[in-house]
Amino acid sequence: MWDYTPTVKEHFLNPRNVGDIPDADAVGEVGSLACGDALKLYLKLDDDKDKIVDAKFQTFGCASAIASSSALTEMVKGKTLDEALAISNQDIAEFLGGLPEEKMHCSVMGQEALEVAIAKYRGHEVKPHDHDHDHGPAYPDQEGTIVCKCFGITDVFLKKVIETNKLTTAEQVTHFTKAGGGCGGCIPRIKELIAEVMGKQESEEPRKRPEKLSNMKKMQMIQEVLERDIRPLLWADGGDLELIDIDGPKVQVAFRKACAGCSSSGFTSRVVEQKLRDLVAEDIVVEEVAA
Amino acid sequence: MKEIYLDNNATTKVDEAVFEEMRPYFCELYGNPSSMHFFGGQVQQKVDEARKRVAALLGASPDEIIFTACGTESDNAAIRSALEVFPEKRHVITSRVEHPAVLTQCRNLTQKGYRVTEIGVDSEGQLDMAELKAAVDADTAIVSLMYANNETGVIFPIEEAAAIAKAKGVLFHTDAVQAVGKVPINLAASKIDLLSLSGHKLHAPKGIGVLYLRRGTPFRPFMVGGHQEKSRRAGTENAAAIIALGKACELAGQNMAIENTQVKALRDRLQTELMARIPHARINGGAAERLPNTLNIAFEFVEGEAILLLLNELGICASSGSACTSGSLEPSHVLRAMGVPFTCAHGSIRFSLSRYTTAGEIDTVIRELPPIIAHLRQMSPFGREFLKKQ
Numbered sequence: 001m002w003d004y005t006p007t008v009k010e011h012f013l014n015p016r017n018v019g020d021i022p023d024a025d026a027v028g029e030v031g032s033l034a035c036g037d038a039l040k041l042y043l044k045l046d047d048d049k050d051k052i053v054d055a056k057f058q059t060f061g062c063a064s065a066i067a068s069s070s071a072l073t074e075m076v077k078g079k080t081l082d083e084a085l086a087i088s089n090q091d092i093a094e095f096l097g098g099l100p101e102e103k104m105h106c107s108v109m110g111q112e113a114l115e116v117a118i119a120k121y122r123g124h125e126v127k128p129h130d131h132d133h134d135h136g137p138a139y140p141d142q143e144g145t146i147v148c149k150c151f152g153i154t155d156v157f158l159k160k161v162i163e164t165n166k167l168t169t170a171e172q173v174t175h176f177t178k179a180g181g182g183c184g185g186c187i188p189r190i191k192e193l194i195a196e197v198m199g200k201q202e203s204e205e206p207r208k209r210p211e212k213l214s215n216m217k218k219m220q221m222i223q224e225v226l227e228r229d230i231r232p233l234l235w236a237d238g239g240d241l242e243l244i245d246i247d248g249p250k251v252q253v254a255f256r257k258a259c260a261g262c263s264s265s266g267f268t269s270r271v272v273e274q275k276l277r278d279l280v281a282e283d284i285v286v287e288e289v290a291a
Numbered sequence: 292m293k294e295i296y297l298d299n300n301a302t303t304k305v306d307e308a309v310f311e312e313m314r315p316y317f318c319e320l321y322g323n324p325s326s327m328h329f330f331g332g333q334v335q336q337k338v339d340e341a342r343k344r345v346a347a348l349l350g351a352s353p354d355e356i357i358f359t360a361c362g363t364e365s366d367n368a369a370i371r372s373a374l375e376v377f378p379e380k381r382h383v384i385t386s387r388v389e390h391p392a393v394l395t396q397c398r399n400l401t402q403k404g405y406r407v408t409e410i411g412v413d414s415e416g417q418l419d420m421a422e423l424k425a426a427v428d429a430d431t432a433i434v435s436l437m438y439a440n441n442e443t444g445v446i447f448p449i450e451e452a453a454a455i456a457k458a459k460g461v462l463f464h465t466d467a468v469q470a471v472g473k474v475p476i477n478l479a480a481s482k483i484d485l486l487s488l489s490g491h492k493l494h495a496p497k498g499i500g501v502l503y504l505r506r507g508t509p510f511r512p513f514m515v516g517g518h519q520e521k522s523r524r525a526g527t528e529n530a531a532a533i534i535a536l537g538k539a540c541e542l543a544g545q546n547m548a549i550e551n552t553q554v555k556a557l558r559d560r561l562q563t564e565l566m567a568r569i570p571h572a573r574i575n576g577g578a579a580e581r582l583p584n585t586l587n588i589a590f591e592f593v594e595g596e597a598i599l600l601l602l603n604e605l606g607i608c609a610s611s612g613s614a615c616t617s618g619s620l621e622p623s624h625v626l627r628a629m630g631v632p633f634t635c636a637h638g639s640i641r642f643s644l645s646r647y648t649t650a651g652e653i654d655t656v657i658r659e660l661p662p663i664i665a666h667l668r669q670m671s672p673f674g675r676e677f678l679k680k681q
Contacts, residue, residue: 012597013604015670018669018670029672033592033633033634033637033673034633034634035633036633036637038671038672038673040672058672059670059671059672060592060593060594060670060671060672060673060674061594061597062596063596063600065594181621182621
């Protein structure tokens, strides 16, 4: 059973803004019957054609697809088109109090429908939507080369999602975009794309340890490094880690899944410690606790 | 909220008589059946009695019964043993719709250089017998085919399949986890060499299974160590669970008629009423011979997980072959192998009944499910288009 937040459940059981807007200014349609989820988003603008005054949706999909669509329609109301375009899939997931990682593609579907609707409204060329054939495309990408043939997903789209969500494993990319979730033949290419995006990020902004940190900022940075740099590495080996406490320079962590009880956990602790020293503060000491 | 449990192909309630039978073997009669003293000996006697009860249900001899931890262990042991017994043979035959306990092992074998043939099924989920006949050759170590499918309930012509294997001198194994207790099985008059069953599918607890091994069949143990189970499965016996399974098998034999009359009548009523009340629905495997307790029904234009969670809100427990419930992105491998269109496969729900299912519970599902499908179709862009045309 999926572990949904109360907000996801609420928006699934009592979805807001279901339906269509017959005289909508913008309509965005993504997904397909074959793919297992689809969203048709309707936007109505004010007289100045600037602000979104109404939004409605029709969704075919699971609880998180319905909840993500409901959340999206609530989030865009009252926003200008540019403000709406700034909504990321992470914002949708956060609005819902989080989504299981396997369901993050539902939030991406919402963001994509919004982008398609606004692009069409602004007169940009959008490929006609097609959901009659047996698979995909999951999202109507405008450019790039198809990477995942099962779901019709391009490299341009994948790089965008990898970069926005800081994805580091092929499994995560599948959870967020569906790419690789069919025959799996494109997984090597997905790994290459991750490497390309990560390489680009590293060359663009080499990360350095800050000179001085407030306690609050230091705690935030420790959490960020663990989430961004450490946990994805552990997930790749079937393991995980949980931050238990921060007390001055002492950072207490507990290893989970394959890392729990692993004979190399002492080594892993040192790797975590070194990374935190490199990127946060040089006096950090990592302690493994059983909690 | 009282639950309506219609997910018995996932697991079953432990029968209270079964529980009472096993209860003393935790805190009172806790001896090790392998011990020489009287305290262990009395447990050994009860384990032997259980072995006889299991054998009686299967039409087997007690010495052909090996207790294991679960159906998966039995499946793994059967295939692995065949490959060890015939190291020169490098071919295994199974079907595309097997439970992962068989399918995953077979697919792993391909990475070790074995040749694995997965026999296809038709649109009703029925085995392609011509393909099976053509696949068996001198290099085949074992044919492993399920007795009945866990998702659709479709029953394979297992004796015919066993005869095809035996005609070429090949070992035949069947994963009968879903069939035992629901359909009559008489191994004495069968060509099956190995058969797997699992206790928790027939009102015994989880964590107990059986591998039937026909007398004279060559065998290499999966688990080695002590001399339990005549050195065919080492490890201290799960005595209480074995005793429970014995009682469950005895009751299953007594209740077989109920499975095929009362349970089947309830399943048929559920099927007929849902098909009458919900347009654009189809029965997956509906034209094939099926287990009397299983209904796999697909609703177009809606997605299975959403149906399942709305049923869950009403206390109704079922299962789904949709991609979203499994965490994968593709719907069930069984429905895909049957060629069920994606449009239906995503909206497939499995109801599996037991002898504890009541007519009132079925009436509740018949009443509650149609508005759920209508609600989701109203929300779905494809469903709305369909409803407009109505």
